[in-house]
Amino acid sequence: MPFSRPIAIITHPHCLAHDTGGGEHPETPDRLTALLARLETLPIKDRLSFLEPRKAERCWLTTFHDEHYLFRLEESALSGKTYLDHRDNQLCFESYEAALLSAGAGLTGIDLLEGEENLVFCAVRPPGHHAESNLALGFCFLNNCVLAARYWQQQYGRRRILILDFDAHHGNGIQSAFEEDPEVFYLSLHEHPTFSFPGSGYAEEMGTGPGRGATLNIPLPPRADDQMVLNALVKRVEPALAAFAPERIIVAAGFDGHRDDDMSGLAYSTELYGKFGEYLAVWAEQFCQGKLLSILEGGYHLESLAAGAAAYLTALSNYSTEE
Ligand SMILES: [Zn+2]
Numbered sequence: 001m002p003f004s005r006p007i008a009i010i011t012h013p014h015c016l017a018h019d020t021g022g023g024e025h026p027e028t029p030d031r032l033t034a035l036l037a038r039l040e041t042l043p044i045k046d047r048l049s050f051l052e053p054r055k056a057e058r059c060w061l062t063t064f065h066d067e068h069y070l071f072r073l074e075e076s077a078l079s080g081k082t083y084l085d086h087r088d089n090q091l092c093f094e095s096y097e098a099a100l101l102s103a104g105a106g107l108t109g110i111d112l113l114e115g116e117e118n119l120v121f122c123a124v125r126p127p128g129h130h131a132e133s134n135l136a137l138g139f140c141f142l143n144n145c146v147l148a149a150r151y152w153q154q155q156y157g158r159r160r161i162l163i164l165d166f167d168a169h170h171g172n173g174i175q176s177a178f179e180e181d182p183e184v185f186y187l188s189l190h191e192h193p194t195f196s197f198p199g200s201g202y203a204e205e206m207g208t209g210p211g212r213g214a215t216l217n218i219p220l221p222p223r224a225d226d227q228m229v230l231n232a233l234v235k236r237v238e239p240a241l242a243a244f245a246p247e248r249i250i251v252a253a254g255f256d257g258h259r260d261d262d263m264s265g266l267a268y269s270t271e272l273y274g275k276f277g278e279y280l281a282v283w284a285e286q287f288c289q290g291k292l293l294s295i296l297e298g299g300y301h302l303e304s305l306a307a308g309a310a311a312y313l314t315a316l317s318n319y320s321t322e323e
Pocket of ligand 1: 167168169254256298299
Protein backbone atom coordinates (compact mmCIF):
# COMPACT_ATOMS: atom_id res chain seq x y z
CA MET A 1 0.00 0.00 0.00
CA PRO A 2 1.43 3.37 -0.95
CA PHE A 3 1.61 5.68 2.03
CA SER A 4 -0.46 8.77 1.41
CA ARG A 5 0.04 12.00 3.33
CA PRO A 6 -2.74 14.45 4.17
CA ILE A 7 -2.93 17.83 2.43
CA ALA A 8 -4.94 20.80 3.68
CA ILE A 9 -6.58 22.66 0.79
CA ILE A 10 -7.44 26.23 1.69
CA THR A 11 -10.11 27.80 -0.46
CA HIS A 12 -13.14 30.07 -0.15
CA PRO A 13 -16.34 30.39 -2.21
CA HIS A 14 -15.81 34.14 -2.31
CA CYS A 15 -12.74 33.61 -4.53
CA LEU A 16 -15.28 32.75 -7.25
CA ALA A 17 -17.01 36.11 -6.82
CA HIS A 18 -13.97 38.01 -8.13
CA ASP A 19 -15.40 38.79 -11.56
CA THR A 20 -12.93 39.81 -14.27
CA GLY A 21 -15.65 40.89 -16.66
CA GLY A 22 -16.23 37.70 -18.59
CA GLY A 23 -15.54 37.77 -22.31
CA GLU A 24 -11.92 37.21 -23.20
CA HIS A 25 -10.34 37.58 -19.77
CA PRO A 26 -8.34 34.42 -19.00
CA GLU A 27 -8.31 34.73 -15.19
CA THR A 28 -11.84 33.43 -14.62
CA PRO A 29 -13.68 31.80 -11.70
CA ASP A 30 -13.87 28.67 -13.90
CA ARG A 31 -10.18 28.09 -13.18
CA LEU A 32 -10.85 27.43 -9.52
CA THR A 33 -14.04 25.50 -10.23
CA ALA A 34 -12.18 23.18 -12.63
CA LEU A 35 -9.30 22.66 -10.21
CA LEU A 36 -11.54 21.89 -7.22
CA ALA A 37 -13.77 19.57 -9.26
CA ARG A 38 -10.69 17.59 -10.31
CA LEU A 39 -9.58 17.15 -6.71
CA GLU A 40 -12.87 15.36 -5.98
CA THR A 41 -11.97 12.66 -8.50
CA LEU A 42 -8.46 11.87 -7.26
CA PRO A 43 -7.42 8.62 -5.61
CA ILE A 44 -5.89 10.76 -2.82
CA LYS A 45 -9.17 12.62 -2.25
CA ASP A 46 -9.72 11.02 1.17
CA ARG A 47 -6.44 12.60 2.28
CA LEU A 48 -7.55 16.11 1.34
CA SER A 49 -9.23 18.36 3.88
CA PHE A 50 -10.86 21.61 2.85
CA LEU A 51 -10.65 24.71 5.03
CA GLU A 52 -11.57 28.36 4.65
CA PRO A 53 -9.02 31.13 5.15
CA ARG A 54 -9.34 34.21 7.28
CA LYS A 55 -9.00 37.62 5.64
CA ALA A 56 -5.49 39.02 5.81
CA GLU A 57 -5.39 41.77 8.41
CA ARG A 58 -4.24 45.27 7.50
CA CYS A 59 -1.08 44.94 9.61
CA TRP A 60 0.06 42.06 7.39
CA LEU A 61 -0.89 43.74 4.13
CA THR A 62 1.33 46.67 5.01
CA THR A 63 4.37 44.44 5.44
CA PHE A 64 4.60 44.85 1.65
CA HIS A 65 1.88 47.05 0.18
CA ASP A 66 1.77 50.77 0.70
CA GLU A 67 -1.22 52.37 2.41
CA HIS A 68 -2.17 54.52 -0.54
CA TYR A 69 -2.24 51.50 -2.84
CA LEU A 70 -4.41 49.53 -0.41
CA PHE A 71 -6.83 52.41 -0.20
CA ARG A 72 -6.89 52.71 -3.99
CA LEU A 73 -7.57 48.98 -4.36
CA GLU A 74 -10.39 49.00 -1.82
CA GLU A 75 -11.91 52.18 -3.18
CA SER A 76 -11.73 50.99 -6.81
CA ALA A 77 -13.53 47.75 -6.03
CA LEU A 78 -16.16 49.20 -3.72
CA SER A 79 -16.92 52.21 -5.92
CA GLY A 80 -17.71 50.09 -8.96
CA LYS A 81 -14.60 50.67 -11.07
CA THR A 82 -13.94 47.86 -13.54
CA TYR A 83 -10.15 47.80 -13.44
CA LEU A 84 -7.15 49.02 -11.46
CA ASP A 85 -3.94 50.45 -12.98
CA HIS A 86 -4.28 48.50 -16.23
CA ARG A 87 -7.18 46.92 -18.12
CA ASP A 88 -5.64 43.49 -17.44
CA ASN A 89 -6.53 43.95 -13.78
CA GLN A 90 -10.29 43.72 -14.00
CA LEU A 91 -12.18 43.89 -10.75
CA CYS A 92 -15.68 44.12 -9.30
CA PHE A 93 -17.30 44.98 -5.98
CA GLU A 94 -16.41 41.56 -4.53
CA SER A 95 -12.77 41.64 -5.62
CA TYR A 96 -11.40 43.41 -2.57
CA GLU A 97 -12.75 40.77 -0.22
CA ALA A 98 -11.58 37.99 -2.57
CA ALA A 99 -8.08 39.49 -2.57
CA LEU A 100 -8.06 39.68 1.26
CA LEU A 101 -9.10 36.02 1.45
CA SER A 102 -6.47 34.97 -1.11
CA ALA A 103 -3.78 36.73 0.87
CA GLY A 104 -5.25 35.38 4.11
CA ALA A 105 -5.06 31.81 2.80
CA GLY A 106 -1.28 31.89 3.06
CA LEU A 107 -1.48 33.15 6.64
CA THR A 108 -4.07 30.56 7.64
CA GLY A 109 -1.91 27.92 5.94
CA ILE A 110 1.14 28.97 7.92
CA ASP A 111 -0.78 28.73 11.20
CA LEU A 112 -1.64 25.13 10.25
CA LEU A 113 1.93 24.34 9.20
CA GLU A 114 3.26 25.59 12.51
CA GLY A 115 0.88 23.07 14.09
CA GLU A 116 0.26 19.52 12.92
CA GLU A 117 -0.08 19.97 9.16
CA ASN A 118 2.81 19.37 6.78
CA LEU A 119 1.31 20.15 3.38
CA VAL A 120 -0.93 23.09 2.55
CA PHE A 121 -2.20 24.13 -0.88
CA CYS A 122 -4.02 27.45 -1.23
CA ALA A 123 -6.53 27.14 -4.09
CA VAL A 124 -7.32 30.82 -4.35
CA ARG A 125 -7.68 33.72 -6.77
CA PRO A 126 -6.86 36.47 -7.59
CA PRO A 127 -3.24 35.34 -7.96
CA GLY A 128 -0.40 37.44 -6.54
CA HIS A 129 3.14 37.18 -7.87
CA HIS A 130 3.00 40.15 -10.28
CA ALA A 131 1.56 42.58 -7.70
CA GLU A 132 4.00 45.29 -6.65
CA SER A 133 3.87 47.27 -3.40
CA ASN A 134 1.96 50.05 -5.12
CA LEU A 135 0.75 48.56 -8.39
CA ALA A 136 -1.71 45.94 -9.63
CA LEU A 137 -0.25 43.96 -12.51
CA GLY A 138 -0.85 40.78 -14.52
CA PHE A 139 -4.25 39.90 -12.90
CA CYS A 140 -2.66 40.29 -9.43
CA PHE A 141 -3.66 42.73 -6.67
CA LEU A 142 -2.10 41.56 -3.41
CA ASN A 143 1.14 39.60 -3.42
CA ASN A 144 0.06 36.45 -1.60
CA CYS A 145 3.53 34.85 -1.51
CA VAL A 146 5.30 37.97 -0.28
CA LEU A 147 2.78 38.46 2.52
CA ALA A 148 3.09 34.80 3.52
CA ALA A 149 6.89 35.06 3.74
CA ARG A 150 6.68 38.17 5.93
CA TYR A 151 4.08 36.51 8.15
CA TRP A 152 6.26 33.42 8.60
CA GLN A 153 9.17 35.59 9.63
CA GLN A 154 7.38 38.05 11.85
CA GLN A 155 4.73 35.85 13.45
CA TYR A 156 6.78 32.68 13.89
CA GLY A 157 10.38 33.82 13.79
CA ARG A 158 11.28 31.70 10.77
CA ARG A 159 14.16 33.56 9.20
CA ARG A 160 15.31 31.86 6.03
CA ILE A 161 12.46 31.50 3.58
CA LEU A 162 12.75 30.15 0.05
CA ILE A 163 10.09 31.09 -2.49
CA LEU A 164 10.20 28.77 -5.46
CA ASP A 165 8.12 30.01 -8.40
CA PHE A 166 7.35 27.56 -11.20
CA ASP A 167 4.71 29.70 -12.89
CA ALA A 168 5.54 30.31 -16.57
CA HIS A 169 6.03 34.01 -15.83
CA HIS A 170 8.56 35.81 -13.69
CA GLY A 171 7.18 36.93 -10.33
CA ASN A 172 8.37 40.50 -10.55
CA GLY A 173 6.54 41.49 -7.36
CA ILE A 174 8.19 38.79 -5.28
CA GLN A 175 11.58 39.69 -6.66
CA SER A 176 11.22 43.39 -5.96
CA ALA A 177 9.99 42.73 -2.41
CA PHE A 178 13.09 40.73 -1.48
CA GLU A 179 15.76 41.98 -3.87
CA GLU A 180 17.81 43.49 -1.06
CA ASP A 181 16.90 40.87 1.53
CA PRO A 182 19.40 38.05 2.12
CA GLU A 183 16.88 36.09 4.23
CA VAL A 184 14.28 35.47 1.55
CA PHE A 185 15.61 33.61 -1.45
CA TYR A 186 13.53 34.05 -4.62
CA LEU A 187 14.03 31.33 -7.20
CA SER A 188 12.07 31.42 -10.44
CA LEU A 189 11.91 29.23 -13.54
CA HIS A 190 10.07 31.03 -16.32
CA GLU A 191 9.94 31.77 -20.01
CA HIS A 192 12.70 34.14 -21.06
CA PRO A 193 11.71 37.79 -20.50
CA THR A 194 12.54 38.72 -24.09
CA PHE A 195 9.53 36.67 -25.15
CA SER A 196 7.28 36.89 -22.15
CA PHE A 197 5.34 39.06 -19.71
CA PRO A 198 6.30 40.92 -17.52
CA GLY A 199 9.73 41.44 -19.14
CA SER A 200 11.83 40.92 -16.01
CA GLY A 201 13.66 37.87 -14.68
CA TYR A 202 16.92 37.90 -16.63
CA ALA A 203 19.63 35.63 -15.28
CA GLU A 204 21.69 38.74 -14.47
CA GLU A 205 19.09 39.83 -11.89
CA MET A 206 20.60 38.23 -8.79
CA GLY A 207 19.56 40.60 -6.02
CA THR A 208 21.16 43.82 -4.84
CA GLY A 209 23.12 45.07 -1.82
CA PRO A 210 22.94 42.59 1.06
CA GLY A 211 20.48 40.50 -1.01
CA ARG A 212 23.00 39.87 -3.76
CA GLY A 213 22.96 36.14 -4.50
CA ALA A 214 19.56 35.55 -2.88
CA THR A 215 17.68 35.83 -6.18
CA LEU A 216 18.04 33.13 -8.81
CA ASN A 217 16.32 33.56 -12.16
CA ILE A 218 16.35 30.66 -14.58
CA PRO A 219 14.90 31.93 -17.86
CA LEU A 220 13.95 29.23 -20.36
CA PRO A 221 13.62 29.54 -24.11
CA PRO A 222 10.23 29.24 -25.79
CA ARG A 223 9.24 25.56 -26.21
CA ALA A 224 11.39 24.54 -23.25
CA ASP A 225 10.32 21.06 -22.23
CA ASP A 226 10.37 18.78 -19.19
CA GLN A 227 13.94 17.69 -19.73
CA MET A 228 15.28 21.26 -19.66
CA VAL A 229 13.45 21.91 -16.42
CA LEU A 230 14.59 18.65 -14.83
CA ASN A 231 18.19 19.47 -15.75
CA ALA A 232 17.81 22.90 -14.17
CA LEU A 233 16.33 21.39 -11.01
CA VAL A 234 19.33 19.13 -10.56
CA LYS A 235 22.11 21.43 -11.74
CA ARG A 236 20.92 24.86 -10.61
CA VAL A 237 18.08 24.64 -8.12
CA GLU A 238 19.31 21.84 -5.88
CA PRO A 239 22.77 23.39 -5.26
CA ALA A 240 21.20 26.81 -4.59
CA LEU A 241 18.83 25.26 -2.09
CA ALA A 242 21.58 23.36 -0.34
CA ALA A 243 23.67 26.52 -0.03
CA PHE A 244 20.78 28.61 1.31
CA ALA A 245 19.33 25.90 3.58
CA PRO A 246 15.82 27.33 3.93
CA GLU A 247 13.88 26.94 7.17
CA ARG A 248 10.63 27.14 5.24
CA ILE A 249 9.59 26.88 1.57
CA ILE A 250 6.74 28.65 -0.20
CA VAL A 251 5.82 27.54 -3.71
CA ALA A 252 4.32 29.99 -6.21
CA ALA A 253 2.46 27.24 -8.04
CA GLY A 254 1.46 28.36 -11.51
CA PHE A 255 0.44 25.85 -14.15
CA ASP A 256 0.59 28.05 -17.27
CA GLY A 257 3.86 26.54 -18.52
CA HIS A 258 1.84 23.57 -19.79
CA ARG A 259 2.13 23.05 -23.55
CA ASP A 260 -1.64 23.44 -23.97
CA ASP A 261 -1.71 26.78 -22.16
CA ASP A 262 -1.25 29.60 -24.65
CA MET A 263 -0.34 32.17 -21.99
CA SER A 264 3.27 31.05 -22.43
CA GLY A 265 5.42 29.42 -25.09
CA LEU A 266 6.71 26.78 -22.68
CA ALA A 267 5.96 23.14 -23.47
CA TYR A 268 5.70 21.36 -20.12
CA SER A 269 3.76 18.11 -19.83
CA THR A 270 1.32 17.38 -17.02
CA GLU A 271 3.82 14.87 -15.61
CA LEU A 272 6.34 17.66 -15.00
CA TYR A 273 4.08 19.06 -12.29
CA GLY A 274 4.28 15.66 -10.61
CA LYS A 275 8.07 15.97 -10.76
CA PHE A 276 7.91 19.41 -9.13
CA GLY A 277 5.84 17.77 -6.39
CA GLU A 278 8.40 14.99 -5.90
CA TYR A 279 11.36 17.36 -5.70
CA LEU A 280 9.60 19.76 -3.39
CA ALA A 281 8.51 16.95 -1.07
CA VAL A 282 12.13 15.84 -0.81
CA TRP A 283 13.43 19.36 -0.19
CA ALA A 284 10.73 20.10 2.38
CA GLU A 285 11.73 16.93 4.21
CA GLN A 286 15.42 17.72 3.95
CA PHE A 287 15.24 21.33 5.15
CA CYS A 288 11.85 22.09 6.68
CA GLN A 289 10.66 19.05 8.69
CA GLY A 290 8.38 18.24 5.75
CA LYS A 291 6.51 21.56 5.91
CA LEU A 292 5.49 23.06 2.57
CA LEU A 293 3.16 25.92 1.66
CA SER A 294 1.96 26.13 -1.96
CA ILE A 295 -0.11 29.00 -3.32
CA LEU A 296 -1.87 28.92 -6.69
CA GLU A 297 -0.67 31.49 -9.22
CA GLY A 298 -1.43 31.14 -12.98
CA GLY A 299 -2.81 28.38 -15.19
CA TYR A 300 -5.42 29.38 -17.76
CA HIS A 301 -6.11 26.30 -19.84
CA LEU A 302 -8.71 24.71 -17.61
CA GLU A 303 -7.94 21.06 -18.34
CA SER A 304 -4.17 21.42 -17.97
CA LEU A 305 -4.53 23.56 -14.86
CA ALA A 306 -6.70 20.92 -13.21
CA ALA A 307 -4.50 18.04 -14.38
CA GLY A 308 -1.26 19.84 -13.41
CA ALA A 309 -2.51 20.67 -9.92
CA ALA A 310 -3.75 17.08 -9.53
CA ALA A 311 -0.34 15.69 -10.55
CA TYR A 312 1.46 18.09 -8.21
CA LEU A 313 -0.71 17.30 -5.18
CA THR A 314 -0.69 13.57 -5.84
CA ALA A 315 3.11 13.55 -5.91
CA LEU A 316 3.28 15.56 -2.67
CA SER A 317 0.85 13.25 -0.98
CA ASN A 318 2.46 10.02 -2.18
CA TYR A 319 5.98 10.97 -1.22
CA SER A 320 7.31 8.64 1.43
CA THR A 321 10.44 8.85 3.57
CA GLU A 322 10.26 5.10 4.07
CA GLU A 323 12.04 2.84 1.63
ZN1 LIG B 1 1.83 33.02 -15.18
